[in-house]
Amino acid sequence: MKEILEQIWKQFKPPRAFSWQTLVLVSVFSWCVSAIVETEALRDLLARLGWMFLMLGVGWGMSSTRINLLGLVLYPGPWITGALACVVLFAGWNVDLTRVALVSWPLISFAVAAIPKLFPRLTFSLPDPPVRQQLLIQFLLSCLLSAWFQFHFVIQDWLRAYPSLLGDSLGRSAFVVRLDERGFSVPRGVTLLNLAEPLLKQELQALPWADVERWLLERETRVAALQQQVLQQTPRVEEDTLWKFWGDVPAGLPEYTLKLRAVWLGPSSNLKGYFLEKSCLITQAANATVINPSTPNNGLVQVTCQPVGDKIWIDPQPLVQGDG
Amino acid sequence: MFVSVLPLRAIAFQILFLLVAIAIEAWVLQRRLRLPPNQSRVSPKQAVQYASSVNLLTIVVGWFLFLSLQALLTPELKYQLLNFVFFDQWSPSTAFWVVLSGFITFFTSFLLKLGGLVQLQQMLLTPQELEARRELDKNKHRLGVRPIKGIRTISNQASVLLLANALSYTAISAILLLRFLVRSFLPAVL
Known part of the structure; x- marks a missing residue:
């Protein structure tokens, strides 16, 4: 020792x-x-x-x-x-x-x-x-x-x-490499759409059926207002101004299918960008018939939403209305 | 969280371009440059050192400008920049600005290299040479001789550097063009 x-x-x-x-x-x-x-x-x-x-x-x-x-x-x-x-x-x-x-x-x-x-x-x-x-x-x-x-x-x-940007492929870049090419993170649009879902349900289920139909007719302004509400619920990020909510009710799908879309207007690996989509089925509850449309009838409108799907790349044609 | 995204390609390209530029410019300087006071040529080692110094100087100044100006960009320009940096894409409207800034970069870097080379020679004088040069200047003033020789050396250095700069920019543009062609026609390679 x-x-x-x-x-x-x-x-x-x-x-x-x-x-x-x-x-x-x-x-x-x-x-x-x-x-x-x-x-x-x-x-x-x-x-x-x-x-x-x-x-x-x-x-x-x-x-x-x-x-x-x-x-x-x-x-x-x-x-x-x-x-x-x-x-x-x-x-x-x-x-x-x-x-x-x-x-x-x-x-x-x-x-x-x-x-x-x-x-x-x-x-x-x-x-x-x-x-x-x-x-x-x-x-x-x-x-x-x-x-x-x-x-x-x-x-x-x-x-x-x-x-x-991390939800996209950086493979073409001349400046950066990504070491974990597998680990794509989800674009923020997914988070925003998921936050929009309870707000949408809350808003529509409080309305009588006729107002729901009017809501869907005026969806451009209503969806924009919805986006503002969503943004108030989450800490602001600089890229938020580049997401644009867009609502679509395609014909041919079960009445009414609201396709709630978050369109990415910012930089992406495809020059035209992409959008994310959450489709929500809006129905009247089966047991109810509209007797008096002016009285609030809670629980008569049902909104069921699917999870947000994959990115949909926008082709050279501009975003078309009613692609059903 | 984001550490997995590193600017390694930018660094690799920068090293490549720097080596190409130093090699070409050192070759031009070694062949053409005449140094005062007696129009002597530069040795190959000196040429490489001069070329490295002026090229590194322009790159460092360029980085300094980029890093301080990028914070001031408007949102619209910032999207364009991000699109370019992360996805290697530019719209036709940015292509114009890219070409314009290419020209501005060329002439600015030429002026910077010229100034850098003159300062570098001044900086590398031995005390005896510095003294001799001062004497020479004083005598010229006394005799009323205009410093024609000084102007001539500057113009020699300027034309040599302009040639060197043009050749190295041409080589770098050729590499970029090659990359663009490979990108467009062989997308699977890179």
Whole structure:
């Protein structure tokens, strides 16, 4: 047992008092202390200090590490040090700073790589022209990497504002790839139509039959009003203005079949877009006969709806009325 | 939730276009560019470094403009942009804007590259060269000689860069056209 411990100590013993191994050990030590300390603020500070010592230790230790990749020599040190610096700077705050951390990671790594060249003896000195050229290219490359990260987050924002885009195939895109091509999510129109169903039932079943027929005649305005009610029930998303509700009562189907449609007017893999459809059968309850249409007769109108079907692509012809 | 959608194709295309542009422009610079003060040619390594610097500069400036301007788009333009980014589609009305912005990009990037190249040469002077150049300028002023040579080098650099830019844009457009043709006639390939 003692031998093993000695062996481990020999392995980890810093060669000199001031070396990168010492800094790593100091970081482990400050984490241990922070685990014991009770005070919240002190614990946080010690953990952060631990990350900082780890950063300095690793940065020092890896400063001469190089990877030879098919003749291309890479120095991974600044990247790892930069990542640890991002942890020190951006982790553990009340707000989520992942985005800021990822976007600034390449720039911080560049700074880590450039500082030893710009401040060789802790004072600024202009490096030789070849080094200047190299630093400039490195700086522009890290700006480019950071722009790519930023572009990724812009795309995330777009998808958050237009979630229905994820219900479509992105296979044609020249910009993005989708890693889980199988996992299509449903377009938001499905949610909207499902929310509309109880509202529609509630509205129609409270009406006498004659008013139901008038409702169906005036369906254009009524359905638009229905959509407004639906939108009030759900948190607003930017894409909501691109959904248009549309009601259709095709001839030839059992009277009355209301085809409630949500038409997507936004970007889609088919230039004309698509619509989603929920068909609702509106009938008079069998045991009732209309004696006096002016009195409210609850329960006489029955509305039964089917689940929302698959996307229906709109062909080059515009949406036609009464396709039954 | 959305992490599964990554801009990897954009990155791959950007790397491809960047390599094509650097290769072509470095070749043109190496053959045609004359550097002051004594009209010396650039070495192949220098040409690659110059071409990389100016191309990376234009790309970074372009990204900066795009990322800051995309937040200001009107809803209508934003749909068009999303349609283009996610579904690779544009309507005839956007095609006009695409062609127009292509022209604007070409000339803006040319000016940016020219400015970048001039600044780059200034930046890479050794202290002795900088001193010598200052002396030269001072003498010229004293003798009342107009800095014709300076203008000539600028115009040499401008015409070389214009040629380089035109060639690299042509190559990139050819790649895009090829992709479009493959897309249209062999939809199953990609």
